[in-house]
Amino acid sequence: xxxxxxxxxxxxxxxxxxxxxxxxxxxxxxxxxxxxxxxxxxxxxxxxxxxxxxxxxxxxxxxxxxxxxxxxxxxxxxxxxxxxxxxxxxxxxxxxxxxxxxxxxxxxxxxxxxxxxxxxxxxxxxxxxxxxxxxxxxxxxxxxxxxxxxxxxxxxxxxxxxxxxxxxxxxxxxxxxxxxxxxxxxxxxxxxxxxxxxxxxxxxxxxxxxxxxxxxxxxxxxxxxxxxxxxxxxxxxxxxxxxxxxxxxxxxxxxxxxxxxxxxxxxxxxxxxxxxxxxxxxxxxxxxxxxxxxxxxxxxxxxxxxxxxxxxxxxxxxxxxxxxxxxxxxxxxxxxxxxxxxxxxxxxxxxxxxxxxxxxxxxxxxxxxxxxxxxxxxxxxxxxxxxxxxxxxxxxxxxxxxxxxxxxxxxxxxxxxxxxxxxxxxxxxxxxxxxxxxxxxxxxxxxxxxxxxxxxxxxxxxxxxxxxxxxxxxxxxxxxxxxxxxxxxxxxxxxxxxxxxxxxxxx
Numbered sequence: 001x002x003x004x005x006x007x008x009x010x011x012x013x014x015x016x017x018x019x020x021x022x023x024x025x026x027x028x029x030x031x032x033x034x035x036x037x038x039x040x041x042x043x044x045x046x047x048x049x050x051x052x053x054x055x056x057x058x059x060x061x062x063x064x065x066x067x068x069x070x071x072x073x074x075x076x077x078x079x080x081x082x083x084x085x086x087x088x089x090x091x092x093x094x095x096x097x098x099x100x101x102x103x104x105x106x107x108x109x110x111x112x113x114x115x116x117x118x119x120x121x122x123x124x125x126x127x128x129x130x131x132x133x134x135x136x137x138x139x140x141x142x143x144x145x146x147x148x149x150x151x152x153x154x155x156x157x158x159x160x161x162x163x164x165x166x167x168x169x170x171x172x173x174x175x176x177x178x179x180x181x182x183x184x185x186x187x188x189x190x191x192x193x194x195x196x197x198x199x200x201x202x203x204x205x206x207x208x209x210x211x212x213x214x215x216x217x218x219x220x221x222x223x224x225x226x227x228x229x230x231x232x233x234x235x236x237x238x239x240x241x242x243x244x245x246x247x248x249x250x251x252x253x254x255x256x257x258x259x260x261x262x263x264x265x266x267x268x269x270x271x272x273x274x275x276x277x278x279x280x281x282x283x284x285x286x287x288x289x290x291x292x293x294x295x296x297x298x299x300x301x302x303x304x305x306x307x308x309x310x311x312x313x314x315x316x317x318x319x320x321x322x323x324x325x326x327x328x329x330x331x332x333x334x335x336x337x338x339x340x341x342x343x344x345x346x347x348x349x350x351x352x353x354x355x356x357x358x359x360x361x362x363x364x365x366x367x368x369x370x371x372x373x374x375x376x377x378x379x380x381x382x383x384x385x386x387x388x389x390x391x392x393x394x395x396x397x398x399x400x401x402x403x404x405x406x407x408x409x410x411x412x413x414x415x416x417x418x419x420x421x422x423x424x425x426x427x428x429x430x431x432x433x434x435x436x437x438x439x440x441x442x443x444x445x446x447x448x449x450x451x452x453x454x455x456x457x458x459x460x461x462x463x464x465x466x467x468x469x470x471x472x473x474x475x476x477x478x479x480x481x482x483x484x485x486x487x488x489x490x491x492x493x494x495x496x497x498x499x500x501x502x503x504x505x506x507x
Contacts, residue, residue, distance in 0.1 A: 064322070065389070065399060069370060076438035077394035077431035092466075098372045099472060101462040103451030111448075114165060115440035116502040119361065119384050120456055120495035123219060124286030124314045126359035131284045132314075133218060134501060135361075135384060137166035138443075138455075139374070139436050142365050142386030143188050143223070143290070145171025146178055147236055147245050148403070149392075150420035152428075153412045154178035156395045158185075159425060160432025169386060170195075172223055172259065174248035175215045187217045188290070189279075191233065192259040194249035203265040205282055207250065212283050219286040219315070220279060222272075224263070226319050230292035230337040233261040240406070240415045269301045273312045280314070288315030288361070293343035294336070296350070303354035313360065316351070317386060318344045320366030340366035345480035348381045352482060357381065358490040371442035378443075378456040379463040379475050381486040387439075394435035395428035453499045460487050 015036060022035035031038040065073075068084070075082040091097065117138045124132030141161050146154045154176065161168035161183035168183040172190025179185060189196060189208075196208035211217075236245070236257040246253040266275045272289070280287040293299070306312035320340025321333075338346065344364055351357050364382040368374050369390030377385055393399070396410040408414040411423035443455045450458045460483045464472040476483050485491075 064367065065393070070393060070399060072370065073390055073393045073435060077435040079434050079438075082438070093470065095466050095468045095470075097466045098376050098475075099464045099466070100372075100375070100446065100450055100458070101464065102449045105451060107448045107451060107453065109444075109448050109453075111441050111444050114437050115444045116165070117440050117443060117454065118498040118501045120454070120491060120498045121359075121361045121383050123288075123361045124280075126356075127280065127286075127311070127314055129280055129284060129286050129314060131218075132286060134498070135167065135218075137164065137436070137440065138378070138384045139369075139439050140167040140186070140384060140386055141169060141391050141432075141436075142388040143169040143171040143186075143221070143226075144388050144392070145173025145188075145194075146176040146248055147173040147240065147415070148413060150408075150411055150414055150423065151176070151178045151244065152420050152423040152425045153392075153395060155181055155425040156423065156428035157391060157432055158183040159429035160391075160395070160436070163429065163433035164436035166436050167218060169221065173245070174250065175211055175217075176244060176248035180215055183216070185215055185217045186219050186221050187211065187215075188221045188223055190223045190259055191261065191263050192249070192257065193265075194251070197250050201260075201264070205278075208279070209282065212285070217285065219288065220283065221315075221317060222263075222276065222279075222287065222289045222313075224289055224291040225294075225337070226290070226292060230294060230321070230332060232332055234259040242415065245415075269298070269305050272302070273305060273309065276313050277311050286314035286361075288313045288317060288363075290317035290319060290363075290365075292319045292321060292337035293346050294338070296346050299347050299350035300353070303350040303356055307354035307356055315361035315363055316347060317363040317365055318347050320344075320364075322366050340364060340368070341479045344377070344380065344382065348481045348485070352485040357485045358488055358494075369439060371439065371446055374439065375443055375446050375455045375458065376463055376465075376475055378454075379458055379460070379486065380479050380481045381476075381491075383456075387436075391432055391435065394432050396423055396431075454495045456495045457492065457499075 019035040022031040022038065025032060072082055116136065119135040119138055122132055122134045141157050148171065155178040158168050158179050158181040162181065167186050169186040170179055170188050172188050172192065172194060174195030175185065175187065192201065193203045195211045196204055198204045238254050238256045241251065241254055241257055243253050249257060251257045266272045276287045318340065320343055321337040322339055348357060348362065351360055361383045362381055363384045363386055364377045365386040368377050368385040369387035374385055392412050395412060397412045398410055400409055402408050403413040406414050406416055408419060411420040414420055447453065447455045447458055450462055452458045460476055461474055463475040465475055465478045467473045476486050
């Protein structure tokens with residue numbers, strides 16, 4: 001009997017068994033009604049994101065990042081041609097579109113190889129912290145923990161951060177071996193106190209000091225909440241708690257690890273400020289907070305308490321609801337917390353009313369890893385940006401949106417060793433550095449075209465957004481921040497000093 005006939009018999013027998021199984025099972029009505037061919041529906045549903053991503057969707061349609069945005073990240077990370085030809089395919093009259101008013105006389109500066117753009121403020125200066133410093137880069141890698149990302153991915157981010165001269169936020173999963181590849185760290189302290197906890201899960205100052213002493217930590221970030229799932233705790237299943245993850249988090253191997261929805265070390269504004277001061281006093285490091293923005297009263301109370309006592313966080317990281325390296329319940333990812341642009345306006349107003357905007361380093365996080373939104377953020381009072389999903393794309397993420405399944409096909413967001421082995425940290429670290437430096441270069445060129453030496457100095461009237469009525473509105477007016485605060489003499493002086501520091505760093 002010919003081989004092909006044997007093949008037909010085997011395939012036919014298999015289809016008969018599938019037909020019988022589908023007909024008698026009661027779990028899926030589609031399969032019961034349409035045996036065999038009903039499986040096509042589930043196949044199309046499974047590969048739907050890929051079909052839309054590569055075939056169906058327009059360049060500007062996809063979420064969370066459209067094709068044009070992904071292409072810019074990929075080409076920048078690979079040092080390929082990142083230009084776009086034949087004009088824009090964006091709707092430049094749509095509400096929310098960002099428009100920069102360029103100067104008829106650009107500065108005409110050449111862009112340095114690494115485009116050094118330091119922060120306009122010295123982090124920790126307002127409280128005279130022993131280890132206060134001026135961050136060397138206004139673009140830094142935001143919080144992504146080892147556990148949510150694979151070891152090779154964390155290593156690539158850290159090595160890339162070192163090469164780009166920026167900082168790398170550890171996320172709340174502690175400091176792992178993969179974080180110790182030379183990049184300066186922001187140690188994030190979450191509700192589980194991983195890397196600084198007692199066996200019962202409460203905060204341990206002794207363990208914090210041990211962690212700080214063992215790694216190049218430049219600052220500490222106390223995470224109150226995150227945009228992906230504000231007000232919700234987390235659970236790392238036992239199957240994912242490997243010896244490496246257990247060591248980084250100070251937890252037992254092979255047991256479920258829960259992150260509560262709130263901190264146990266403090267429960268009020270005054271207690272939060274006391275906790276920040278205790279940590280800063282013991283470590284000498286600048287200490288800040290990270291939060292998505294919900295109820296405005298908290299920010300008003302915090303800022304006023306800080307102004308009254310002259311104590312509290314050295315920096316504030318505002319996370320928008322559109323952020324999302326962490327997986328969360330749909331109602332929280334879609335409906336809880338304010339989007340970044342509104343959230344930052346709330347926080348900036350609260351600190352402005354308390355007279356603190358010139359003292360506190362303001363950090364923005366949520367889809368700001370592209371030149372236009374980054375420059376817009378600096379224009380409305382942001383001092384630095386933290387980028388997360390964009391660096392994930394730089395090291396290989398294809399927006400498969402499988403982060404929560406442990407089946408990330410590129411090895412970025414998984415603990416599956418077979419999938420993670422496909423990510424080469426040496427190669428991907430170079431791409432991360434290229435992306436960060438490439439973003440700084442675009443910001444450098446954009447500022448130059450507007451006649452400014454720093455993106456924060458472009459000018460309050462030179463960055464506009466399209467209103468719902470089609471008008472060009474100054475950005476500070478659109479997002480509820482006051483011009484005299486975003487472009488105060490003290491802030492402008494700091495930005496000009498940063499320009500001098502950057503020029504000196506370039507030699």
